[in-house]
Amino acid sequence: MANNNHTEVIFGLYDDEEDLLRAVKAAKRDHLDIYDVFTPFPVHGLDPILGLEESRLHQAGFIYGALGTLTAFLGMTWIFTKDWPSIFGGKPYWSVPAFIPITFEMTVLFAAIGMTVTFYIINGLGPGVVNTYLDDRITDDKFCIAFDKSSVSVEDAQSFFKATGASEVNSKTI
Amino acid sequence: MSAVVSPIRKPLITGNKTYHQITEDLISPTEKTPTKEWVIGFVLSVAVLTFGVFCILWTIWVGIGSWNLNRTINWSWDITNFVWWIGIGHAGTLISAILLLFRQKWRTGVNRAAEAMTIFAVMCAGLFPLIHMGRIWLAMFILPYPNTRGPLWPNFNSPLLWDVFAISTYLTVSLLFWYTGLVPDFATVRDRAKGLRKKIYNTLSFGWTGSAKHWQRWESLSLVLAGLSTPLVLSVHTIVSFDFATSVIPGWHTTIFPPYFVAGAIFSGFAMVLTLMIITRKLLHLEDYITVEHIESMNKVILLTGTIVGVAYLTELFIAWYSGYVYEQFAFFNRALGPYWWSYFGMMFCNVVSPQFFWKKSWRRNITLTFFLSIVVNIGMWFERFVIIATTLARDYLPSSWSLYSPSWVEIGIYVGTFGLFFTCYLIFVRVAPVVAVAEIKHILKSGGNQYVGENATHKHSHGHNHSEAEHH
Numbered sequence: 001m002a003n004n005n006h007t008e009v010i011f012g013l014y015d016d017e018e019d020l021l022r023a024v025k026a027a028k029r030d031h032l033d034i035y036d037v038f039t040p041f042p043v044h045g046l047d048p049i050l051g052l053e054e055s056r057l058h059q060a061g062f063i064y065g066a067l068g069t070l071t072a073f074l075g076m077t078w079i080f081t082k083d084w085p086s087i088f089g090g091k092p093y094w095s096v097p098a099f100i101p102i103t104f105e106m107t108v109l110f111a112a113i114g115m116t117v118t119f120y121i122i123n124g125l126g127p128g129v130v131n132t133y134l135d136d137r138i139t140d141d142k143f144c145i146a147f148d149k150s151s152v153s154v155e156d157a158q159s160f161f162k163a164t165g166a167s168e169v170n171s172k173t174i
Numbered sequence: 175m176s177a178v179v180s181p182i183r184k185p186l187i188t189g190n191k192t193y194h195q196i197t198e199d200l201i202s203p204t205e206k207t208p209t210k211e212w213v214i215g216f217v218l219s220v221a222v223l224t225f226g227v228f229c230i231l232w233t234i235w236v237g238i239g240s241w242n243l244n245r246t247i248n249w250s251w252d253i254t255n256f257v258w259w260i261g262i263g264h265a266g267t268l269i270s271a272i273l274l275l276f277r278q279k280w281r282t283g284v285n286r287a288a289e290a291m292t293i294f295a296v297m298c299a300g301l302f303p304l305i306h307m308g309r310i311w312l313a314m315f316i317l318p319y320p321n322t323r324g325p326l327w328p329n330f331n332s333p334l335l336w337d338v339f340a341i342s343t344y345l346t347v348s349l350l351f352w353y354t355g356l357v358p359d360f361a362t363v364r365d366r367a368k369g370l371r372k373k374i375y376n377t378l379s380f381g382w383t384g385s386a387k388h389w390q391r392w393e394s395l396s397l398v399l400a401g402l403s404t405p406l407v408l409s410v411h412t413i414v415s416f417d418f419a420t421s422v423i424p425g426w427h428t429t430i431f432p433p434y435f436v437a438g439a440i441f442s443g444f445a446m447v448l449t450l451m452i453i454t455r456k457l458l459h460l461e462d463y464i465t466v467e468h469i470e471s472m473n474k475v476i477l478l479t480g481t482i483v484g485v486a487y488l489t490e491l492f493i494a495w496y497s498g499y500v501y502e503q504f505a506f507f508n509r510a511l512g513p514y515w516w517s518y519f520g521m522m523f524c525n526v527v528s529p530q531f532f533w534k535k536s537w538r539r540n541i542t543l544t545f546f547l548s549i550v551v552n553i554g555m556w557f558e559r560f561v562i563i564a565t566t567l568a569r570d571y572l573p574s575s576w577s578l579y580s581p582s583w584v585e586i587g588i589y590v591g592t593f594g595l596f597f598t599c600y601l602i603f604v605r606v607a608p609v610v611a612v613a614e615i616k617h618i619l620k621s622g623g624n625q626y627v628g629e630n631a632t633h634k635h636s637h638g639h640n641h642s643e644a645e646h647h
Binding site for chain 1: 192193194197318324325326327329330331332333335336339340342343346347350351354357358361362364365366376377378380381382383384385386387388389390391392393394395397398399402403405406409413416613614616617
């Protein structure tokens, strides 16, 4: 969201997440199109008001995990029954119970790596990524609502910020 | 956030902190010049590490013959130290994953440091099997990859190979979990920094902005990683115990091993967290974030897991007698009254007797006593592994091959060297990253700050937002 180049935004900073939640509700009521909300920590209750859909990251995690299960189990099966069958301690070639620990570990490994990599890619985050940050205090103690100037007029935004008790209003190109 | 908090809950953050004050308190240790204590600690750690590296190189150059292992006792200090470090590495994930799923908010004060400790402990542990191979330059043979040796595959039926998968998965997942938690905090450090420091922290923070959607996904990722890590952490020490339990050595071949090892691992891990956190909170002045409540909670875990371990020891003894199997009976008789009786009684005292002090509330809350006992517990847990490994092997089926063992200077040097590695990493970590998770502490401020909960609360919630924790998930 914040990665599009050259978006003129006007943003207000709030001192408390309660003020932010009230302001987001007011913006929705007034049909003001919010560009993005930035907070120093995850504010619970924000997502439904903001209209964010639930993340599907865990579904991706399930798929990666299933892939790990299959890779490990089918891999060991192929190796020990087709590629190089060996007898260990008189057990059958295809000794399923002995495959369970590695199958489990690979499930976890694939799910964790897959999800984490997906998380950074879809967020557009990663080593070397340089974003324009609206305000240095957003990672400290300020809660920010930003409007795109092309969809919300500066006057509307300013009167909105004033009415909802923003402590500061600024503009920036991101 | 006006989450519903029980009035009898004790505050988890004291000192009437504001969000900005939290940032100041937790980030400033990374910004100041190192203190004298830190420099002394660091120089000492690096010196010890250097000696450890020398001993490892000596082992590789001369061979495993530089250790005092013999045909009878072919596993001793190395595997003892491996299991000991791996056990210590269990608390981090337990705190960050299992306690997250159980919604234990006190975990936020200690999870970052505990996870870091986990990673460093697993690194120390991983060293031992690698150098025990003897020919470390062929270590890649343990990985299953298509090769020109047949292809010759590793034995997927062997617990030793399961260990390779379990420990490398554990290290990887712990690293991902830890780093993803660190990203927003690195952004906080970045936004306070200037010049080159800002550039470095921008790279470390991956360009984190704090966007609502990113936070939503971040929480989703953390929750699933916690869900994955929970069975993972239990599996790791279960598989370590399989190294012994699937053998046919009397004293090792027991079904009680997996739960007993896992409980012991959590026990020693929490002890190490306490040792480290009691020093860290003092030196970095974090008493408002790692309170006596946190220490008491961890002591309760120590009491529980220590008691489980005690029950396991007694069960083992009982089953050995009850089995009617003379070799099993002899193995336990030998452990308790054989040539290594002192390590058995050391283990019994340190692991079973010492945590019982924590039944008394005022002792659970006594920091000096906790610090002392946390070290006693880890000595006890080292003895436990030594008892299981060395004393069991010393008296095998064939009396003519009975033997005794004491470590060579090289083995001692490697073990001491792992402390150097561990503390070097930990000391770098406290300089580079916030030791307490900044964003997570801010997140629990309104349900854990002493101005909001507890008897001296001054803020009463009058706002109409009645969203609870549960609503979000």
